[in-house]
Amino acid sequence: MMLEDHAGDIIHKARNAAKVPLATAATAAGLSPAELERLEATGACEQKPDWNALASVLGLHGSKLEAVAHGWLPQPPELRRWRELRPITTTQGGNTVNCYLLWDPSTRSAALFDTGWNMAPIQELIEENRLELKYLFLTHSHQDHVAALKILQITWPNVVLFFGPRNQCPALNQLLTGCMTLGSLCISARETPGHSEDGVTYVINNFLGNPSPVAMVGDCLFAGSMGRGFQSAKLLKQKVQKHILSLPSETLLCPGHGPLTTVAQEKAQNPFFP
Ligand SMILES: [Zn+2]
Known part of the structure; x- marks a missing residue:
């Protein structure tokens, strides 16, 4: 990628x-x-x-x-270390976006991070692995990240939805506080505005015995770059430094666009963070 x-x-x-x-x-x-x-x-x-x-x-x-x-790319991570994590990439009108499904293998309960453009590949994974979709976490409310939200909610009416604060749909607003468990996994939220006012990064710990966390960073950070500062580029940079690059160096970073990366690689190679 x-x-x-x-x-x-x-x-x-x-x-x-x-x-x-x-x-x-x-x-x-x-x-x-x-x-x-x-x-x-x-x-x-x-x-x-x-x-x-x-x-x-x-x-x-x-x-x-x-x-x-000169063509730097992040080393592709050994995704086997995070066995039950699946990146899903969808494209519409030339805009390609990532969303991520992960699950706990013992309970088979799953969480989805953003929806991408369409539900089909998500539904396929859920059916193929016989999962129960329990939670949907949105990193922010830009269209490419939430396009399949309505159809997902119709298909899985019991899914619990989490948004960042200050999103455009206050009726849906549910900010995650503390740790939400999914089997043995613990999911927590860090407010990371700047790209958008409602930006949130989700950190997943205890990933099936893997000591390195996973962070769903939305459009805050890309491999080798960061999102546009629609709200404030300065604020975004501060939040990325404080809440994302401060995570353990082997943390797997899952951006809304482009390839997967890690904290260590971004600290070493991202030109926005000297
Ligand atoms: Zn965005």
Whole structure:
């Protein structure tokens, strides 16, 4: 799976967040404004930019940015370590999104994190593994993450729904406090606004004897990048640092877009976090 954001997307996001004009960033990079514009659009550039100077005016890390430009990808995790966890990827109109199903094998009760665009692959997994869908946790209420919510609630009327605070549907608002158990698993919530006001990261501990937690981060963090700061890029960055990158280094991070990653890899390679 390709990264959600190429180097140009990262530069564009960081430049918008820091309100740096195109010409200023181009001068720092040693490029013409047209060359930088092309780099932002495609992630590629015929001329080698001065990565460190460009990164420093944008608040990014130069060599990490350069590594993304040169094709860095996270090591695919050994998903067998988290046996009963399934990423589900759906696409509509060119927008690809991930949601995740996990379950406890002894009780066969399952939790779904976001819905993605359509219910079919979720239903297939549930039927194939003879699961009971008990909980649905939403990382935030952007359309691509909740598109199948209505049909899911009709199909499984007893599923308990958890949203972040300040979401657009207060009637549905149920913020997870403490630890919600799913068999031997413990699911807790951390408020991570910034990409959206209702952003929540869910951390799953005691994953079937695996000492490393799993975190469902929605669009807060992508492998090698982060989500757009629709609410506030600065707030998002703070929340990612405080609530996600502070997790144990082997924590498996499950983003809403792009490949799976880990805390250790993001600390080492994510250009937004010098
Ligand atoms: Zn989003």
